[in-house]
Amino acid sequence: MSVSLIPHPSRRSRFWYVDIAVPAELLAIVKQPRVRRSTGTTDLTLARAEGARIEAEVRAEWQELARKAAQASPQHPLTGNTPPPATNAADAQASSRLIELPPPPVYDSPGKPTVLSRSVIERVCAMRMADWEKTLHDDRDINTGDKQKDRIAAKALAREMKPFSRRIGRMTRTVIARGNVARAWDDVAEQALEYAEDAGYLVASDDPLLHDFVLAFAETVAAANAVLRSLSRSDPIRNEVLRQATTALLRTGDSYHTDLLALAPSRVQHYAPAQGHWLTWMSIWLRLDAMPAIQHLEAVIKACNAPADADELVVLLCSKLGGSHGAELPMGATSFLLPRSLAWLIPLVCRQVRNEDDIDRTSKGAYSPLPRDNAQDFRARLWEVLRTSDSPEADAVLRGFLDERSLLSDREWILSIQDERKGKQADPTAWLPEDIQSFGALYRHRPRSNYQLYKLTTRLLADIKAGVEISENATDRLQVRDGDKEVHFQGFLKRQLDHRALNWFAVTQESTIDLNQRPDLRIEIPGLSALPVEVKLANLDHWTAEKLLERLEVQLVGQYLRADGVNYGVYVVGNTEPQRQWQRPGDRKLIGFAELVALLQARADDGRQQRPG
Structure with missing residues (x-):
């Protein structure tokens, strides 16, 4: 969709609106620079679909207006307000009437x-x-x-x-x-x-x-x-x-928000924390102006006599803000849901409403949610708001969370959110009807973007890995054997990928890419950037942990990803000696293959955060 989705400028409607800029050549006909229409929904996903429909409808209306204008005055250009010279008074009067006709009314909703x-x-x-x-x-x-x-x-x-x-x-x-x-x-x-x-x-x-x-x-x-x-x-x-x-x-409506905001900071001072009136005014303050409200809340938490009192206070406030269990969070003018507010609110909530203290209701029958149930549900929905935010500011907030001490246990979750967001930002490519049919039959479809090619390749490599490690077929498990050299391992991967390619892509071995640097494998589809795959057998004597890390950073990232348009690469590390150990960089402690892979994965995650796109 080439138009933007915006909330209502005055916040009087909770629906998302489509904001469409009128092309310069149509301004003389449409008579206004922008068109705004309601999508009729507060759900962002549904709003995007409805927005695309509205955009198509509006542009069709413009084309019809342009066609009628051209028929009514063939020599009159679409741009400018000056009519063509009139040959007589009657023509001049008719031309004047044509130009002065008011434009058709543009409504805020289709229909x-x-x-x-x-x-x-x-x-x-x-x-x-x-x-x-x-x-x-x-x-x-x-x-x-x-x-x-x-x-x-x-x-x-x-x-x-x-x-x-x-x-x-x-x-x-x-x-x-x-x-x-x-x-x-x-x-x-x-x-x-x-x-x-x-x-x-x-x-x-x-x-x-x-x-x-x-x-x-x-x-x-x-x-x-x-x-x-x-x-x-x-x-x-x-x-x-x-x-x-x-x-x-x-x-x-927001015409009363200023008055309520003027009352909230002073009214919270009149009541003891955790009292009903305090919770009500505090929730209003957070909805209307979150940053000073969060600072005040932090001060109140520090002043609590015991950690349990602080936990109980935040649980009650989260229950108040979130409402009933599973209910939709308020949108529109809600200040605490903005990314800059979530940067402070999520760590605070996670610190006081801890994952390890959550109530597990799984398979325990019907129950009435307690404030703690509502609070942990509210915490999860704050993460969801950040995950689905369209604001680039949300990406900066997530990067900052990686260094937040109170969110160490959520690091993997944060990284998965970042991967998902980067994938959506990098891959706006829509599926075609044949892609849906292919996915229904094969659980995959033909890649149509660089990101889709990368995701398909990593899924196929994971499938190959499972076939070697856990297959019940002994022949599959013997495909990679002790004593193999890297060239054998590369050839095995090439054959397996070729077998799964479905004629969608080609796999070449030791192809040249950018400045004569040669990746071990290269996945190619016409019209897309090639995907480099670097393959290492870590059990070979010359591979230390330091060298494997160096090849990841210098060879894959520093060489192969330098090529114009190449933003994705895969680093495949194998091992045919289960007892093989490596010295960990720094403390020189001996580690096994699983710890080596974790070390490489952590370095790759760090590099992904530093690399734009």
């Missing part, structure tokens, strides 16, 4: 606009009201196991919620009657159109009943203002009321 009617207005406003009612009535069911206490608590909560409920009731009656109270017309009109779009109703900006619709929708905004004024004076006594009121404001 046909909905014609507003009284029932549609009431339906959309009622849906907005239902969102409020759901927010304000979430968690009203109190169930502690003691019915007597539950009834008392429910009555107390109902009494405290009464002012909010009265405002909601008045708003409902006003919306149904389509009252005429409106504030900040342009802002409310934009909110009304965007909410209707999110609800599935595309409303044209020139609809005759748009005025009535905006007036009705304004009453919903007025109700939110009433809630904010109440919060500005003081917090409700019960934390459930505070949580419901602030959540309603957060869901209403």
Whole structure:
């Protein structure tokens, strides 16, 4: 997809939007430099697919406009605003009318606009009201196991919620009657159109009943203002009321975010850490401005009397931020999900919500999630947000995590995320229909990019390795024997790869590549860069650990990967003497083949982090 996906500029919609730049030669026809349309989804993967469809649709519309313009005025260029010279007054008038015609309206979503009617207005406003009612009535069911206490608590909560409920009731009656109270017309009109779009109703900006619709929708905004004024004076006594009121404001739109952010840093000072009110305001602070909130949280953790108290505090906060187990994390204006915030938040969470203390619910039947369940689920979803982020900043954050002491146990996971992200960045190549058929039958498909060739080769080499080491067929296990020389090992690998090539690629031995440097094997497909494969038999007497490391760095990386367009290489190390040992560089301790491979793998990982692309 050649266009970009962006969040809504004002953050009033959680959907991803397609941002398309209008080509210069079409500006005279389209009449605007950019087109923005909603994908109708918060899922980034679905948004990419929908974005590609929207892009194709928009470009088809532009082509049709260009065709009609060319038919209406064959000699009038697409660029510029000057009409061709008119031969008479009638022609001049017709040409003027052609140029002054307004462009067709461009809507924020694909599809046909909905014609507003009284029932549609009431339906959309009622849906907005239902969102409020759901927010304000979430968690009203109190169930502690003691019915007597539950009834008392429910009555107390109902009494405290009464002012909010009265405002909601008045708003409902006003919306149904389509009252005429409106504030900040342009802002409310934009909110009304965007909410209707999110609800599935595309409303044209020139609809005759748009005025009535905006007036009705304004009453919903007025109700939110009433809630904010109440919060500005003081917090409700019960934390459930505070949580419901602030959540309603957060869901209403970012016009209230500045006011909530102004309250949060001072309100957290009014309560002891881990209290309900403290957790609510702290979570709001993290959502709206994460960096200072994380710094404050670090200071609170250091001030805890015991490590267990700090752990419990972070568990409760993570449970508050993540919500119910498995629920979708809030997106949009959520500050703590930005990569620069995750660089600080993930180590903090992993330090206090440790992997080794996780609750294992596997095969233990039904259960009700505890705060610790929600916290470890929240930790996993923070990693997922970073893994799937489209921001280049996420790559820098992951590189920094490799040196983070609190994340040493997650190093392999971090490296796997980096490999996956680099693969996606390096390989935007889409599959063709025949690739899907091939994968369904063979579990692989023809490589169409350098990265796909590299991945296929490494998978085939792993298959060959398994055949030699663990095959039940004695003939397979004897393919590599003690006493073989490297040229025999290279020839064996070439034959095995040729057998698995399916005529997709060719394997050549000792081919010349860049400055007469010669890799042992070279995997070639027309139109793609060749993949160098360096092969070593580590048990041969002249191979020390130092020399094997040197060949990895100098020969494979320094020589073969210097060629233009060659970004991938494979280093194959074999051993036919199980008892053979090598001296480890540094302490000269004797190590076996498995430790030698781990040493080479670690050096390769370090080199991969330092090498761009």
